[in-house]
Amino acid sequence: MSTLSASKPANTARGAIRQDLVRIASWIEPNTRVLDLGCADGTLLAYLRDHKNVDGVGVELDDERVIASVRRGVRVIQQNLEEGLALFDGMQFDSVVLSQTLQSMHRTEHILREMARVARFGIVSFPNFGYWPHGWSILRGHMPVTGEMPYQWYNTPNIHLCTLKDFQDLAASLDLRITHLATFNDDREVKFLPGWRSTLAVYRFESPNWVEGKRS
Known part of the structure; x- marks a missing residue:
């Protein structure tokens, strides 16, 4: 494990990031502490x-992404998420983000x-496996290949695919x-029949370990 940082942050205009990340950012309060798991290029x-x-x-974990994060002036720890978060204390952060990585986690x-x-x-x-063309692809005898899941069945890193209802359960x-x-x-938000019509779901949840006014 190693921690890297840089002193010259790069500019990040609103239009430079995906709409799902803009939505994630809207759920995070200013002047808070955030941990981004699988932060990619920062x-x-x-x-x-x-x-x-x-x-x-x-x-x-990826070397090139770590370097890209550092170039953006982002503090980054190089570590495999499968090893857990033992290096972090309880309630050390206000928000923790796991963007488009949950489906590739073993645990x-x-x-x-x-x-x-x-x-x-x-x-x-995470990618929504309930997206309706996925079912059509399976009926035709093939695993779905889409923009959110652009892999063949034999080389995909996605090992735990789920629907919105699966995650909620x-x-x-x-x-x-x-x-x-x-x-x-x-990049279009879906509000009508999201379980059928969306390719990507973004959830925010509150920890049961949180005690108001106290970090445990």
């Missing part, structure tokens, strides 16, 4: 720093519990209180 954390004065840190329940341990609010996004079993939901198809 785009979200740089945006939050520049627009909301957020004190953020990312976790990323799904574990990472959600860890998110609820280290922060009051958790935000996760899991969250309930872990006592995670869902506070917000947004769904997208490409």
Whole structure:
């Protein structure tokens, strides 16, 4: 594990990030502490720093993405998320983000519990397997290949695909209180029949470990 940082942050204009990340940013309060798991090139954390004065840190394994984060002036820890979040204290952060990574985690329940341990609010996004063309593809005898899941069955990193209802049931079993939901198809937000028409779901939940006025 290593921690890297840079002193010259790059500019991050609103138009430079995806709409799902803009929505995630809208759920995060200014002047708070944020942990971004699988932070990729640091785009979200740089945006939050520049627009909301957020004190953020990312976790990323890929060498090139770590370097890209550093170039944006983002603090990043190089570590495999499958090893857990043991290096972070309970309620060390206000919000923890896991963007488009949940479906590739081997220990799904574990990472959600860890998110609820280290922060009051958790935000996760994942491809919606309930998107209606997926069912049509399966009826034709093939696993779906779409923009959010652009892999063949034999080389996909997505090992735990789910629908919106699947995630909601899991969250309930872990006592995670869902506070917000947004769904997208490409960069367009979907509000009508989101379980069928969206390709990406974004959820915000509150940790059952949070005690008002006290960090435990």
